Amino acid sequence: MNKKYFLAIILGALALPLPEVRSQKTEQAPTNSTDKRSPISNKPQPHEDEGQRLFETHCSRCHTAPEGFSPNISATVVRHMRVRASLSQHDEQELLRFFNP
Amino acid sequence: MTMGAIFSLALVFCARCGVAQDTPLISGGVAFLTSTNGGNTTYQPLIEPLLAAPIGKHLLIESRATILETFSPDSNGYDHTHFAGFTYLQGDYIVSPHFTLVGGSFLLPFNTYNERLSPVWIGNFQDGPLIASLGLLSSGSGLGGMLRGSAVSRRKYSIDYATWFSARSDNEQFNAKRSFGGRASLYLPGSRLELGLSYDRQLQDTQENFYGAHLWWEPKDTAFRLRSEFARGRHAQGYWIEADYRTQAFGGLNSWIGRFEPLFRMQQTFRRDNVASDGLPLTNVQRADFGLDYNLPHNTRILTSYARQFSSAGDTNIWETGIVYRFLFPTWKGRMK
Numbered sequence: 149m150n151k152k153y154f155l156a157i158i159l160g161a162l163a164l165p166l167p168e169v170r171s172q173k174t175e176q177a178p179t180n181s182t183d184k185r186s187p188i189s190n191k192p193q194p195h196e197d198e199g200q201r202l203f204e205t206h207c208s209r210c211h212t213a214p215e216g217f218s219p220n221i222s223a224t225v226v227r228h229m230r231v232r233a234s235l236s237q238h239d240e241q242e243l244l245r246f247f248n249p
Numbered sequence: 250m251t252m253g254a255i256f257s258l259a260l261v262f263c264a265r266c267g268v269a270q271d272t273p274l275i276s277g278g279v280a281f282l283t284s285t286n287g288g289n290t291t292y293q294p295l296i297e298p299l300l301a302a303p304i305g306k307h308l309l310i311e312s313r314a315t316i317l318e319t320f321s322p323d324s325n326g327y328d329h330t331h332f333a334g335f336t337y338l339q340g341d342y343i344v345s346p347h348f349t350l351v352g353g354s355f356l357l358p359f360n361t362y363n364e365r366l367s368p369v370w371i372g373n374f375q376d377g378p379l380i381a382s383l384g385l386l387s388s389g390s391g392l393g394g395m396l397r398g399s400a401v402s403r404r405k406y407s408i409d410y411a412t413w414f415s416a417r418s419d420n421e422q423f424n425a426k427r428s429f430g431g432r433a434s435l436y437l438p439g440s441r442l443e444l445g446l447s448y449d450r451q452l453q454d455t456q457e458n459f460y461g462a463h464l465w466w467e468p469k470d471t472a473f474r475l476r477s478e479f480a481r482g483r484h485a486q487g488y489w490i491e492a493d494y495r496t497q498a499f500g501g502l503n504s505w506i507g508r509f510e511p512l513f514r515m516q517q518t519f520r521r522d523n524v525a526s527d528g529l530p531l532t533n534v535q536r537a538d539f540g541l542d543y544n545l546p547h548n549t550r551i552l553t554s555y556a557r558q559f560s561s562a563g564d565t566n567i568w569e570t571g572i573v574y575r576f577l578f579p580t581w582k583g584r585m586k
Contacts, residue, residue: 205438209467209474211371215548220579223270227309228301230343232364234409234434236402237346248270 199246206233206243222247272579273302277313278370282552282571292320297336297369302580312338313368335422336367337390351395351413354423358397358411358432359384359447360461360478370575373493373510374540375552379518380487382528383480384430384459386451391415392425400433407436417453427453432461441467447480455526457483472502485529487518495544503546512540512554534560548575 207213207229217225223244230240277298284291295317302310313336320329339353356364362381366372367389382389395413402408412431418424430449436442447461459482466475472495479488491514499506518534525531540554549572556567 201438205436205441209441209443209465210365212544214575214577215546217274217577218272218579219270220272220582221270221274221577224272224274224301224303224309225577227271227303227343228274228311231309231311231341231349231351231397234349234397234399234411236399236407239399239402244270 199242202235202239202242203246206235206239219248271303272581273300274577274579275300276575276577278368278573278575280369280375280571280573282375283569284375285566285568287565289322291322294318295369299368307343309341309343310339311341312336338423347398347400348396349398351397352393354390354392354425355395355413357385357389357391357415357430357449358395358413359430359449359459360432360480361445361463361465361476362478363389366476370548370550370573373491373512373542373552374514374538374554375569375571378478378489378491378514379516379529379534379536380478380480380489383482383485383487384447384449384461386415386426386428386449387528388424388426390423390425391428392418392420392423405437405439407438409434409436426451430459434463439469441469455483457526472497482521482527482529484522484524485518485520485527487516487529489514489516493540493542508544510542510544512538512542514538514540530560530562532561534558548577549573550575 203213210233226240226244226247229235229243230237235243275298277296279296280294282293282295284293295315297313297315299313300311304310314334315336316333318329318331320327322328335354337354337356339351339355342350342352344350356367358364362377363385367377367381369375391413393413393415395411397411397413398409400408400410410431410433412429414429415425415427417427428449428451430447432445432447434443434445443463443465445463447459447463449459451457451459459480461478461480463476463478465477467473473492474494475490475492477488477490480486491512493510493512495502495507495510497504497507501507514537516534516536516538518529520529520531520533523531536556536558538554538556540552542553543551545551552569552571552573554567554569556569558565558567
């Protein structure tokens with residue numbers, strides 16, 4: 149196939165408008181349990197917007213959010229992600245607030 | 250010392266350190282994978298446990314291991330091989346907002362696959378890209394020190410870095426080459442675009458440079474992801490591009506149809522000479538992978554894919570299926586503040 153046509157097809161496919169969807173984070177079903185908290189709470193919180201933005205940009209970039217985890221390990225999860233994803237200190241604090249509003 | 254003993258020691262050592270939200274955790278994936286290549290089917294049950302244990306406010310001990318059994322066909326039916334080993338075992342000390350010091354056996358931060366996508370519970374395809382071994386210096390891990398962190402973090406952009414030095418190690422569990430390298434990435438949150446460059450150099454035996462570049466794009470408000478990498482070594486080079494997508498058009502991502510995740514990966518490798526020292530195929534290869542994953546509830550995924558590989562050594566079909574369960578729980582019920 150002519151290279152120009154091939155390139156045009158690839159670029160055209162990439163440029164197709166994708167239907168808008170909400171983030172994977174907000175799509176995960178929260179676990180309504182007393183000892184488990186989903187990282188995806190529906191309750192509006194002061195830091196939710198920033199925390200949600202950070203979650204989407206830093207965590208969901210690589211993996212789907214786990215469906216829920218114990219609040220006992222939220223700081224451990226965030227510290228692990230701080231190292232692995234090279235998060236800033238501010239990002240770490242916002243994510244922690246997001247997981248524990 | 251056995252892996253179990255090291256894990257146990259780490260847990261005991263950290264047992265009194267976990268309070269409130271920083272209880273040590275155990276995470277990882279359990280999988281059963283099958284691969285049919287040229288008519289031969291291989292079965293592989295495996296478990297990849299991960300331990301993350303914070304100590305105090307600045308230190309984190311983390312480790313990942315792999316335990317797997319491979320059942321492969323031979324002339325008498327099936328033979329099986331066993332493997333158990335650490336993937337990495339490192340200590341992370343957060344020195345300041347911009348510096349984290351890592352010591353121990355760590356995953357080499359060359360491009361993105363090794364650090365980010367290699368865990369069995371993250372990768373969309375069960376096998377890694379053909380160029381995954383380029384720049385990873387055989388073992389994929391280093392034994393020494395690394396400095397990494399967020400250099401700049403603004404609302405419109407952020408830059409992170411990692412630079413490391415590894416000593417030579419012939420230890421069975423922590424094999425490493427004497428080497429150094431680094432990676433820098435620029436991330437633009439507005440366009441959800443990430444660009445990065447990697448470099449490393451092997452300092453023992455044949456001294457060799459490796460160069461890498463990656464580009465990830467995840468358009469905002471879509472569940473579409475595009476990831477790509479290029480790597481070049483002294484004897485070979487190649488690239489891969491992977492796209493995946495989930496639709497919300499039929500009831501959301503958690504609807505039965507929204508849980509489907511079609512995938513496509515294109516990859517090519519090119520030999521620059523006939524010195525095979527980097528793990529890449531001996532001939533130029535073009536390969537297209539078509540996948541369809543299904544994201545079940547409870548952190549479980551079904552992975553399926555078909556690949557057609559073209560090379561002068563012969564064209565092959567590769568069929569792969571697998572089921573992966575991801576677990577994540579605290580090591581014990583910690584005290585809440």
